[in-house]
Structures are given as C-alpha cells and as structure tokens.
Amino acid sequence: MKPRADMTRREFSKRLALLGAGLSVTAGVGRPAETSSPSENWYEEPPKRLPVRRCDVVVAGAGTAGVVAALAAARTGAQTILIERKGYPGGTVVEGGTALHSFFNLWKAFPGVPKKQVVRGIPQEIVDRLAKVGGTSGHAEMIRGYDYDSVCTAIDTELYKLVTFDMLVEAGVLVALHTLVVGVIKDGSRIKGVIVESRAGRQAILAKAFVDCTGFGDLAALAGATYTEPNDYPVANSMGVGGVNVERFYQYLESQDAVTQLARGRRSGKDGQIVRVDCRLGRLPKPFQEEARKIMLAMVTTTVHDDYFMFVKLGFKMPVSPTDPDAVSQAELGLRRRQAKAIELLRKYIPGCERAFIARTSPTLNIRRARVIACDYDMSLTDVIEGRHFDDDVLVYGFHDSAPRLQIKNGGTYGIPYRALRVAGIENLLAAGMLITSDHEAHMSTRNTVCCMAQGQAAGTAAALCAAKSCGTRELPYSTLRDALLKGGVYLES
Ligand SMILES: Cc1cc2nc3c(=O)[nH]c(=O)nc-3n(C[C@H](O)[C@H](O)[C@H](O)COP(=O)(O)OP(=O)(O)OC[C@H]3O[C@@H](n4cnc5c(N)ncnc54)[C@H](O)[C@@H]3O)c2cc1C
Structure with missing residues (x-):
C-alpha cells in the first residue's frame, strides 16, 4: 500500500494496520485519487533504454x-x-x-x-x-460419483x-x-x-x-x-494437509453414510488405494457443518501419498475483481485465517484428522478467473x-x-x-x-x-x-x- 498524496503519515499507518488485521479498508487505497491537481498525485516515468x-x-x-x-x-x-x-x-x-x-x-x-x-x-x-x-x-476410474467425472x-x-x-x-x-x-x-x-x-x-x-x-x-x-x-x-488458497489417516477418514465418512465420490488408484506405490473422496457436508456434525460453510471449506480431496490430502480448498468471495491489489491483500489474509480454522475443525470433529497440519499452501491465492x-x-x-x-x-x-x-x-x-x-x-x-x-x-x-x-x-x-x-x-x-x-x-x- 502506497501513501496517498493527501494522506497524513498517521492516516496511512492506521489504514495499513486495518489492512493487516483483515478489516475493512476502502478498495483502491494506494491508487492516486483523481483530483484537480494531477501533478501532485502522479509520477511521470522517464523513458528508459532497455536491453x-x-x-x-x-x-x-x-x-x-x-x-x-x-x-x-x-x-x-x-x-x-x-x-x-x-x-x-x-x-x-x-x-x-x-x-x-x-x-x-x-x-x-x-x-x-x-x-x-x-x-x-x-x-x-x-x-x-x-x-x-x-x-x-x-x-483411476470413479467408483462413486461417476456422473460428475468418470475418472480421477x-x-x-x-x-x-x-x-x-x-x-x-x-x-x-x-x-x-x-x-x-x-x-x-x-x-x-x-x-x-x-x-x-x-x-x-x-x-x-x-x-x-x-x-x-x-x-x-x-x-x-x-x-x-x-x-x-x-x-x-470466489478466490481460494488450497492447501496440502499432512498427518491424516486416509482410511480412517474414509471409514468415518462411510459410517455417516456421507460418501458421494470415491476412486481407487495408485497411492504411495500401491494400486487399489483410495485416491479421491468427497462427502455430503450435511451428514457431518452440526457445529462442523456450520463453521465449514462460513469458511467455504470443500470436503472433496485427492491424494497420491499415504497420510496426506493433496488439496483441501477454502474459498473467499472478494467484493471486487482479483486484479485489485489492495482487495487481494485482504483476501490473502482472510484465506490464511480460514486455513488455520479448517485445520482446527478437522482435528476436532473428523476422525482420521486428529493430527492434521498444513503441509503446503499456495504462494498466492488462486483465481478461477x-x-x-x-x-x-x-x-x-x-x-x-x-x-x-x-x-x-x-x-x-x-x-x-x-x-x-x-x-x-x-x-x-x-x-x-x-x-x-x-x-x-x-x-x-x-x-x-x-x-x-x-x-x-x-x-x-x-x-x-x-x-x-x-x-x-x-x-x-x-x-x-x-x-x-x-x-x-x-x-x-x-x-x-x-x-x-x-x-x-x-x-x-x-
Ligand atoms: C481453487 C480452485 C480449484 C480448482 N479445482 C480444479 C479441479 O479440481 N480440477 C480441474 O481440472 N480444474 C480445477 N480448477 C481450475 C483450473 O485449475 C484452472 O482453471 C486452470 O489451472 C487455469 O490454468 P491457466 O493456465 O489458465 O492459469 P494458471 O495455471 O493459473 O497459469 C497462469 C500462470 O501465469 C503466471 N502469470 C500471471 N501473470 C503473469 C505475468 N504478468 N507475468 C508472468 N507470469 C504471469 C502465473 O504465475 C501462473 O503460473 C480449479 C481452480 C481453482 C482456483
């Protein structure tokens, strides 16, 4: 965030603090405002010789x-x-x-x-x-949910x-x-x-x-x-989650009659292993459902390794297009908070995930367009x-x-x-x-x-x-x- 020409140092610091806390700041802060005195708010780049x-x-x-x-x-x-x-x-x-x-x-x-x-x-x-x-x-051919995709x-x-x-x-x-x-x-x-x-x-x-x-x-x-x-x-920051027991996770979902998608394929060098699972959120514990909806946690996951979910997705609806750098900064923070919350929820409510941790995140949020x-x-x-x-x-x-x-x-x-x-x-x-x-x-x-x-x-x-x-x-x-x-x-x- 750049200081606007009409902003005092104190105002600038305050806005930066708000941004850091993921709270509301005006979208577009950092861009020079169009005013009647453009020379104060714009910098003319000098021409440059480039290799x-x-x-x-x-x-x-x-x-x-x-x-x-x-x-x-x-x-x-x-x-x-x-x-x-x-x-x-x-x-x-x-x-x-x-x-x-x-x-x-x-x-x-x-x-x-x-x-x-x-x-x-x-x-x-x-x-x-x-x-x-x-x-x-x-x-891997889908065993369940093959009217979505026949292969995973x-x-x-x-x-x-x-x-x-x-x-x-x-x-x-x-x-x-x-x-x-x-x-x-x-x-x-x-x-x-x-x-x-x-x-x-x-x-x-x-x-x-x-x-x-x-x-x-x-x-x-x-x-x-x-x-x-x-x-x-929505934008997203999907994470890799380690420390999970894929079989116990799956058995728990089956016990709740929650599984909607299933595929078995090659995992950690062995064929016929679970490589994709999705489930009905509505079959999981009520407090988990409510919190998961708030953070746009998707329960579909895939893996090619034991004890690992390759992707766990969290969403975040931005008020403006992700080409806006200030709004994107807020979304990045919001998504990282949601990732931490998702791990907390998985550990607390979902068998097989008691020791889950964030093993990988994206360096920047992901857009769908x-x-x-x-x-x-x-x-x-x-x-x-x-x-x-x-x-x-x-x-x-x-x-x-x-x-x-x-x-x-x-x-x-x-x-x-x-x-x-x-x-x-x-x-x-x-x-x-x-x-x-x-x-x-x-x-x-x-x-x-x-x-x-x-x-x-x-x-x-x-x-x-x-x-x-x-x-x-x-x-x-x-x-x-x-x-x-x-x-x-x-x-x-x-
Ligand atoms: C959360 C999420 C989940 C998804 N799930 C699935 C799924 O399960 N299955 C599926 O098939 N699809 C899925 N999709 C959709 C799919 O992943 C994307 O639509 C697709 O990968 C986009 O490919 P792309 O080449 O257009 O863009 P990207 O793969 O994003 O490539 C763009 C590249 O350009 C680089 N770049 C951008 N601007 C510049 C610049 N100015 N100069 C230099 N480099 C630049 C970026 O760093 C990036 O590497 C998902 C998408 C999201 C966001």
Missing part, C-alpha cells in the same frame, strides 16, 4: 496452459521464451485443484457409451512422466513442477522465472515485443508470435485487447452441452464441472475452435486457459485443467507455425495447424 532479447514465440505464464503451449511451440520448431512470475512452472494445476478434469468423456454416466480418451498429446505425456516417478494416481487423475503437486520443468528444458524452451510481463511494444495492431521486469531490471523481448497464458490476461490487457472482469467466482479476454469466437453453454464441433476444432473435451446438473449431451464431447483462441483485434496474439469464454456456465467447463492444457497445445503449435511463416494468426491455414496438431498426438473428432 533486447529476440525469439520466435513468447508464452506469458508458465501455468497449466502455458507449460503445454511452450512445449508445443518449441517442438514445432520455434525458439520459445516462457515467462513466469513465480519460481516454478505449474500454475493453478499445482495450487488450486483436486484432480485433472478430465482426459475422458463421461462414459460411466451413460450406459452403453464407450470410454474414450479425448485429450491426449502433451497433456497425456505429462501424466506418463509423472507416473514414472510416482507422481500420479493414474487415470490426481497428481503430486511438487513432482508436477519438476517433471514439467525437465520437459521444458529438454524441449529447448528458455524458461524465464521470477519475471513479470509488465508492458507491450506494439506497432498498430501487431505486438512487436513484451517488456518484462525481474531483479535484473527491465528488458524487452521481441518475437513474432505471442501466447497469453497468464490466467489474468495481463499480456492481452496490456496490448489493448477488449476484456471484462465479471468477478463471478479475473479478466475475460475477447476472442474471435466466444464459446456458449449450448456449444458445450449440446456437444458442438466446429470446422476449425483444435481440441476435443468432455467434462463439465457442474455435472451431473450440466453434462455434455449423451456422454459425448464438444470442440473448441481455433478462432476461440485468437485475441480479437490483435494480429499475432493467442490466448489459452481460464481467460477465454465469457459465459459463466460454459466457462465452468472450458476453465478446467485438462481443457486449459489442450488449449495450450493448440495455441503454442499455432504460434510456432505463424512465426515460421511470418504470418498473423488469422492467415494461418487451418489445415496446416490441424496436421501439426495430429502429428503432436492431439485427438480430433471433426
């Missing part, structure tokens, strides 16, 4: 989609730089979720419908690499970071960690480069094609793309649940996070077209991940990890092809992209 780096493709954000986009771009022959503000690749897939939803169609909910793996290619390669080091449950693919969050980092280095991607995209160099509607900032200072990275995988849509917003900020989800970036096509709920395919499909997907309430028709699939990844109004920018799809209920499908990964493979491949041909994203022939995707192991139905 320049060059490559073919820049991918901004080494998260769920960005890792796959960079791998795809590099394997398609592009010199690729992947820029990430944190100290590891992975993003929300290693911080927010419970399992990778979903590589498959929802076949188990529709008797007679065949099981089909619809996302393959690089996302599946990541799972294969994780399997080699004991970092996944594998594609749980991961080890820490091994995911290492495995994907190794894969990026093997593919020749230049991974720039601890580096933030803060600006864009444009020539008309074409991006010439991004400005990044790290402890080494500012730098310009010039490239031919760009992919925004920042989740927040930072690159697209900086480039002047049209966007909205719906603030339609912030900015929605306008693209040439916007996926609708009808596209998703009616199972539409397009003549420029770049991926196939079959999961909806609101299942069983909303399912893709008849256990089928839908496609996402190439045009849904092309950022509107900008010649050479693609987007992949949670930042596309404006309709909330359609987004409840397209935002899931495996869909984001598949979008990443499509966007990275397309960006590399555009760079090789020195063309804009709209000039790339779909047939060229399709051939490259099929070569990269992508499954298509149209």
Whole structure:
C-alpha cells in the first residue's frame, strides 16, 4: 500500500494496520485519487533504454496452459521464451485443484457409451512422466460419483513442477522465472515485443508470435485487447494437509453414510488405494457443518501419498475483481485465517484428522478467473452441452464441472475452435486457459485443467507455425495447424 498524496503519515499507518488485521479498508487505497491537481498525485516515468532479447514465440505464464503451449511451440520448431512470475512452472494445476478434469468423456454416466480418451498429446505425456516417478494416481476410474467425472487423475503437486520443468528444458524452451510481463511494444495492431521486469531490471523481448497464458490476461490487457472482469467466482488458497489417516477418514465418512465420490488408484506405490473422496457436508456434525460453510471449506480431496490430502480448498468471495491489489491483500489474509480454522475443525470433529497440519499452501491465492479476454469466437453453454464441433476444432473435451446438473449431451464431447483462441483485434496474439469464454456456465467447463492444457497445445503449435511463416494468426491455414496438431498426438473428432 502506497501513501496517498493527501494522506497524513498517521492516516496511512492506521489504514495499513486495518489492512493487516483483515478489516475493512476502502478498495483502491494506494491508487492516486483523481483530483484537480494531477501533478501532485502522479509520477511521470522517464523513458528508459532497455536491453533486447529476440525469439520466435513468447508464452506469458508458465501455468497449466502455458507449460503445454511452450512445449508445443518449441517442438514445432520455434525458439520459445516462457515467462513466469513465480519460481516454478505449474500454475493453478499445482495450487488450486483436486484432480485433472478430465482426459475422458463421461462414459460411466451413460450406459452403453464407450470410454474414450479425448485429450491426449502433451497433456497425456505429462501424466506418463509423472507416473514414472510416482507422481500420479493414474487415470483411476470413479467408483462413486461417476456422473460428475468418470475418472480421477490426481497428481503430486511438487513432482508436477519438476517433471514439467525437465520437459521444458529438454524441449529447448528458455524458461524465464521470477519475471513479470509488465508492458507491450506494439506497432498498430501487431505486438512487436513484451517488456518484462525481474531483479535484473527491465528488458524487452521481441518475437513474432505471442501466447497469453497468464490466467489474468495481463499480456492481452496490456496490448489493448477488449476484456471484462465479471468477478463471478470466489478466490481460494488450497492447501496440502499432512498427518491424516486416509482410511480412517474414509471409514468415518462411510459410517455417516456421507460418501458421494470415491476412486481407487495408485497411492504411495500401491494400486487399489483410495485416491479421491468427497462427502455430503450435511451428514457431518452440526457445529462442523456450520463453521465449514462460513469458511467455504470443500470436503472433496485427492491424494497420491499415504497420510496426506493433496488439496483441501477454502474459498473467499472478494467484493471486487482479483486484479485489485489492495482487495487481494485482504483476501490473502482472510484465506490464511480460514486455513488455520479448517485445520482446527478437522482435528476436532473428523476422525482420521486428529493430527492434521498444513503441509503446503499456495504462494498466492488462486483465481478461477479475473479478466475475460475477447476472442474471435466466444464459446456458449449450448456449444458445450449440446456437444458442438466446429470446422476449425483444435481440441476435443468432455467434462463439465457442474455435472451431473450440466453434462455434455449423451456422454459425448464438444470442440473448441481455433478462432476461440485468437485475441480479437490483435494480429499475432493467442490466448489459452481460464481467460477465454465469457459465459459463466460454459466457462465452468472450458476453465478446467485438462481443457486449459489442450488449449495450450493448440495455441503454442499455432504460434510456432505463424512465426515460421511470418504470418498473423488469422492467415494461418487451418489445415496446416490441424496436421501439426495430429502429428503432436492431439485427438480430433471433426
Ligand atoms: C481453487 C480452485 C480449484 C480448482 N479445482 C480444479 C479441479 O479440481 N480440477 C480441474 O481440472 N480444474 C480445477 N480448477 C481450475 C483450473 O485449475 C484452472 O482453471 C486452470 O489451472 C487455469 O490454468 P491457466 O493456465 O489458465 O492459469 P494458471 O495455471 O493459473 O497459469 C497462469 C500462470 O501465469 C503466471 N502469470 C500471471 N501473470 C503473469 C505475468 N504478468 N507475468 C508472468 N507470469 C504471469 C502465473 O504465475 C501462473 O503460473 C480449479 C481452480 C481453482 C482456483
């Protein structure tokens, strides 16, 4: 929080103290107020000469989609730089979720419908690499709750970071960690480069094609793309919980007739172990229910290790979009308090959790979305649940996070077209991940990890092809992209 020009030192300290206590302060504090004397409240940055780096493709954000986009771009022959503000690749897939939803169609909910793996290619390669080091449950079939997802693919969050980092280095991607995209160099509607900032200072990275995988849509917003900020989800900080007895936890839930989801898969090197459980909160002790609701504690969890819950999720509804740094600071504190409260509740009321402790938290809170970036096509709920395919499909997907309430028709699939990844109004920018799809209920499908990964493979491949041909994203022939995707192991139905 910065002192406002019209604030006394005492007022500033008071506001800082309120912020630290997680109490109410005016959202937007720290931003200079618009007044009639702008010179007092604004600082004009002097122009600066920056060192320049060059490559073919820049991918901004080494998260769920960005890792796959960079791998795809590099394997398609592009010199690729992947820029990430944190100290590891992975993003929300290693911080927010419970399992990778979903590589498959929802076949188990529709008797007679065949099981089909619809996302393959690089996302599946990541799972294969994780399997080699004991970092996944594998594609474990759901025994209960299979009308939500027919498969549970749980991961080890820490091994995911290492495995994907190794894969990026093997593919020749230049991974720039601890580096933030803060600006864009444009020539008309074409991006010439991004400005990044790290402890080494500012730098310009010039490239031919760009992919925004920042989740927040930072690159697209900086480039002047049209966007909205719906603030339609709670933010979260999911934690890993150690010191739990998974079997006793499960047996207790069974004794309360509370289990709604169950999957068995590989855990601590043994097959057939519990790797996913969810339950009806209403069957648990009343005081637990009441407190759990207040802190938005979700009881669904997955694991690939004995004595460990990989993800326990807490939610927090922010009054404004998570692009507001002051409101985010309050939410971070609120979430950490909720994590501590959740551990207290689990220890007190839930058998198997008496010795639970926080083993891992996310370094920053997790968002389900912030900015929605306008693209040439916007996926609708009808596209998703009616199972539409397009003549420029770049991926196939079959999961909806609101299942069983909303399912893709008849256990089928839908496609996402190439045009849904092309950022509107900008010649050479693609987007992949949670930042596309404006309709909330359609987004409840397209935002899931495996869909984001598949979008990443499509966007990275397309960006590399555009760079090789020195063309804009709209000039790339779909047939060229399709051939490259099929070569990269992508499954298509149209
Ligand atoms: C609490 C929670 C639970 C979820 N549960 C599930 C689940 O169980 N299953 C499922 O399939 N999906 C789940 N999801 C959804 C899914 O995890 C996300 O939608 C998906 O991972 C988003 O991927 P992404 O690539 O768009 O963004 P991210 O994976 O968040 O990647 C964005 C990356 O960009 C980096 N970045 C951001 N801005 C900049 C910048 N300016 N410069 C440089 N780097 C930057 C970030 O640090 C991050 O690494 C959940 C999401 C949340 C929040």
